[in-house]
Amino acid sequence: MEKKWKIETAAVQGGYAPGNSEPRVLPIYQSTTYKYDTCEEVAKLFDLEAAGHMYTRISNPTVEALEKKMAMLEGGIGAMATSSGQAATMIAVMTICTAGDHLLAASTLYGGSFSLLKTTLKKFGIDVTFVDPELSLEELKTYIKPNTKGVFAETIGNPGLNILDFEKFSTLAHDNVVPLIVDNTFPTPYLCRPIEHGADIVTHSCTKYTDGHATSVGGMIIDSGKFNWANGKFPEMTTPDESYHGVVYVRDFKEAAYITKARVQLLRDVGAAMSPFNAFLMNLGLETLPLRMERHSQNALAVAKWLEGNDKISWVVYPGLESHPTHDLAKKYLPDGCSGVLTFGVKGGTEAGEKLIDNLNLIALVVHVADARSCVLHPASTTHRQLSEEEQIASGVKPDLIRFSVGLENIDDIIDDLANALEQI
């Protein structure tokens, strides 16, 4: 029955269905552990022969409800929450890549993902090639190697705001029988559902619009259940896992092989679990996701148009603007809105931009995006600071770029604050 719900209904009621006289609202199960009557039952849990919670590092009822809701929203068969978006990216990749493997990734990724893939995964022997996502399919194919195990990209690049050409990227991945992993943080499943466009695995930083109120850090991995892991390229999926008495993921968990391995192997060993309290807050946030994303998108488009018409602004990038290079892709994949983040530059460059930021009042300077309160950031001196200037340009960060996360305040007040700050330059 739940499967047929429209997205607004799933956002409010998905994932948790109380029985008679049970709490109407998802409870916080603030417990590390679970009680069992017999040793035999616990043994079965450890052998993965029975379903159930054994320890909160691996699963927890509050976290599980959030996972079920996210899987429902994204159209996946299962999901796994993590302690952060970074942990979601790392586990998403490490579930299929091991030392000696290769991954192809868009160069326009969020700075944190870029450094994780470039530096930390390299230390584990996983080699990542970053490619310009605007290259043609033929050009992209030349970067695929025999040991390539996946293709990774974002629906909306952060902060370049380029829209992913799903058709091109899913063809690239599937012609080479590897999965397409898509970070869907910025659009959220309300504006875009990557699985419907060929993605096999979806990741999120739930810290952003999922929570939506800037209260908690968290992440999520969603499994489409559609990828054929038994195609010969993923021996860890089809051969016995000695750490689980010879469990064979594809044989024993069928279409849930990937998400099961992510949990019982990587989450168990790495320990990057989401806390039940954060899952409670994320779930509360999701209840209003459709309303929030609609308004974030409306407000951002209005701000983008206003900035485009202001003569102190040198450029504006927002996928909802006709001037945007991937506007056609935005219309195709994000027909209901392009989310709340835009970028712009002020005439007078970095110095004028910094002045603008200092003069803002309602709109705060914070190291965050994608919550209810409008905020700005200068990525070149903050989030992308560790990248070289060349890498910054490749990831879409111009030196004068100001990233603006448009909140849920009244649009008149947001524009007043901008106008006032611009006047003082």
Ligand SMILES: *Cc1c(COP(=O)(O)O)cnc(C)c1O
């Ligand atoms: C913030 C962000 C991340 C990292 O998430 P954290 O929750 O901060 O670890 C990953 N991808 C994108 C697109 C992000 O914006």
